[in-house]
Every structure is written in C-alpha cells, then in structure tokens.
Amino acid sequence: MDLYFSNHFDVDPALLKEYGALDISVVSDLPLFVDPFLLFNSENETYQELHEEILRYLRFLRDEAGGNGLDPALINDLYCFEEVKQNWFGFTLLGNGGHGLGTDFARALHEALGSIVADFGKETITEGSHLEKLCLIKPGVGKDSISDFTTNLIKGYLCDYTETFAREHLADDRCDEFNVDRAYFNYETKTWAAKAYWLPRLEDDYVLLTPMDVLRREDTWINHGDMVARFAVLPETIPNEHLRAQVNRYFREKLGEDPDAKQKREAAAATIRRFPELIDRYIRLKEVDGDRAESISSQEVGDTEQVLIEQVQAAINDLQERTEFYDKPWSSYDECLDRVKYFKAYIEDNDGYKVLNRKGLPFLSETEVHLVFGLVWCNTEFDINREPNNGRGPVDFKASYGAGDKSLIEFKLGSNKQLKRNLQNQIEIYKAANRAPDAVKAIVYYTAQDEARVLKILKELGIEGEEAIVLIDARSDNKPSASKA
DSSP: OOOBHHHHTTOOHHHHHHHTBOOOBSSSOBSOEEOHHHHHSOSOHHHHHHHHHHHHHHHHHHHHHTTSOOOHHHIIIIIOBOOOGGGOBSSOSSSOOOOOBOHHHHHHHHHHHTTTTTTTTOOSSSSSOOGGGHHHHOTTSOHHHHHHHHHHHTHHHHHHHHHHHHHHHSOGGGEEEEEEEEEEEETTTTEEEEEEEEEEEETTEEOOOOBGGGEESSOOSSOHHHHHHTGGGSGGGOOOHHHHHHHHHHHHHHHOSSOOHHHHHHHHHHHHHHOTHHHHHHHHHHHHTHHHHHHHHHHHHHHHHIIIIIIHHHHHHHHHHHSOTTSOOSSHHHHHHHHHHHHHHHHHSTTGGGGGBOSSSOBOOHHHHHHHHHHHTOSOSSEEEOOOOOSSOOOSEEEESSSSOEEEEEEEETTOTTHHHIIIIIHHHHHHHHTOSEEEEEEEEOSHHHHHHHHHHHHHHTOTTOTTEEEEEOOSTTOOOTTTO
C-alpha cells in the first residue's frame, strides 16, 4: 500500500534520510510540528536566514499596524493563512485538511505586536527575537498555530527544498509544475505572491518535504506551559532587587491561602502578565539551554519515525501475510468488527503487540493508537474517515458503504479515567449524531492493573462479553517472544 512518500513515489527511503527529509505519510497527517526555535538555534546559515525572515515579516506587521485597530480588509491577506496541508503534518487523522489560522489568531498576533513583541531587534535580555512570545501571553495560541504560521512564512524554502529532491530522485511523470500561492512576500508591493515550482504530484495537488531537524512532536521549545511550570526560578533571574521583591509580593497576593495546583498555575500566569520582563527571562533560560532542543527534536522525530512509519509498515506486511484483515466483509458493521478483531489477533499474536509500544516510553497514547489503526486500515473499499466535530466531539472512525450503511469505531485506553462514562454514554451520542446504527468499542490495555480495571467496569455496567466490545491485550509482560514461540 502506498502509505508513505517513498512508497508512492517509488524512491528508496534511504535517499530521503540521506537528504534529511522525513518519509511522510501521504494518507494521514503525522503528529509533528515545525518549531521556529530550531531555526533560530541552528548553525545552518539557511535556517538562521529563515528565522530572520520570520522576524522581518512580524516587524512589517507591527509597523503597518501602527498601534491602530485591525483593518478588516487586511486581515485575510496579511494575518490569516490556510494550513500548508501539503507537508502532511498536524492533527488530522486519515487526511490532511486542517483549519489554518483564522481571525482569532490574527487578533492575538496583532495584540502581541503592540506589546510583547514590539521590541524586535532591540532586546536587552534575550539573545534574539522569537515568534513564540505569542503563545506565552495567550496560552490558546499553541504549537499547531505557531507551526502553521512558521510553515507559511518558510513555504518558499520548503518548495525549493522539495523541488531539488524531486529533480534529482523522482521520475518526471511523478511530478508537475505547480503555481504555489503565497510562496513569498513582496515588501515593495506589500502583497503575497505566487511562484512556479517542479514538485511531486499527489492526485491534483503537490507534496512538500520537510527537513527532520526542524520538527518537534510534543511542543515548541518555548511554550506557555513550560514557562508557568518554571515560574519559581524566574524571579531569581531578575537582578533588580526592588523589582524582584515586587514580583514575589504580587505572586503571593494572587496565590491566596492554601492554593491547589491549578491556583498556583493561575497565580504564576497572572504574575507573568503583570511583569512581562519575566517572559524575556524565561526565553533567555531556554536560549542558554538551546542545544538540548535539538537533542529532544532528534529523539522525538526518531521515535515518530520508528513507531508511525517503520512499525506500521511492518504491521501491514504481517497483517497481509497472517490474517484476512484486508478482505472485504458484507457490511460496514462487519467491516468495523472484523477489522478490530483481526487487529486484536495481530497485536496479541507473538510480537504484534510491539506496534502499540515505543522505545523509551513504553506505550502509545490514545491518539497514536487511532493513527496506527487508521494507517493499517487504509486499503479498503469502504469510505473510512474520522468524522469532523459535529458539536458532540469527533468519533474515532466511521466506515460507510453508500448512504445507508454506516458504522462507527471508538478506541479507548484501559487507563482512560473517563472510560466508564464513555462506555455508558459516549457511543450512543455519537451513533445518534452520525446517524449510524452500529458501533464497535475497542479497548486497549497495557498493564495487568488496567486489564483488571477494564473487566471490573464492564461487569459493573453489565456489558461483559458483548460482541461489539473488543478488548485488545497490548501487555508486554505476558507475551512469548516470536523467537521462542
């Protein structure tokens, strides 16, 4: 199955690795993000120039705003960007259609340009300027928004990077010339401009490769949660004794008596808003420790590569050889139930459980389990997708064959604290919202403790042994090694 760039474009994965690009999936986004700090901290002069270009654009926006309100006519052109879906990174499961950067992001950016990032190029505490300051005041501006904004501003570079690889390694009939919209910003006309590139073709669209050394999985190196978690050390970095005393006094007043963990975080965040110098103090700490960002990036990307590319490829090969996983059942419910059962049999058979485990951290998260199952389930005559959020939350998978045959699959981990409530209510809500009469509930557990918890919950609800509830044993301590089996 052509799940990855190397499969689809018939290129040796080793060539991609040698080039420094990730072998992306071409059927589903991978949960990785571009971190602008990795551009800033790199010794690669091209990356440093890209980071400076990002700051140049922010300075342009700051100067254009001139302290005034946003002109509605300029919002879409200068502040709002569509997601660069062609790089196949983000949160979308079985697809690459993200939401992009809308007016909420535009207003957050505009507000920040008038305050916390107004001093670009004039910093006295930090070594340089950083786009990530946006997410330090506005916690809702997370890694996906920062990554989308960064990717849009370096899109021309990604096109050049991909075009170079395509001309050297891909057959001409697998590529085409594409006029890429908003490829670069023309500062003379103050408009975004298009440019033609020779790029890999995927149906009617193009594909972009991304260097692995600018990617992160968990969060950007500079982020709001980390800043709040490190608040205790920030006042001590202030050399002005009077200001330091003010910060500590304000924090104590916000803290109140007998605060819990949430109240401590809220007090820290409020203190940082009151004394924005703390933001620069935090960023300086991250700059000093910057080399570790590259090490963590390499580890996270390597882990993602091993789990969601190499292990998934191995799982697909095994499922094709050992099971009837890719045969077509009679109905969507049969499809859902049989696919989950065959997946269960594969995971519990000898070393199959390793597809749901990772090196270092032993277990995949619930979202990663969804992605693994979705990737191995792509070769089907049924329409398989993750439903968009219809107001009651997105269901994990919907399988349909025509308008009248729909069924759902919901995956949960045995460790999920809301498992009992989910089993009681969630599936029925999803079935009604999606007009799908049937649903399969798959529960994955990694430990004996979670297995016992799951069995206890099923018994309490009186649903143990139901056909549509499939338990998947991904424990590593009760499996014989394939070499010993």
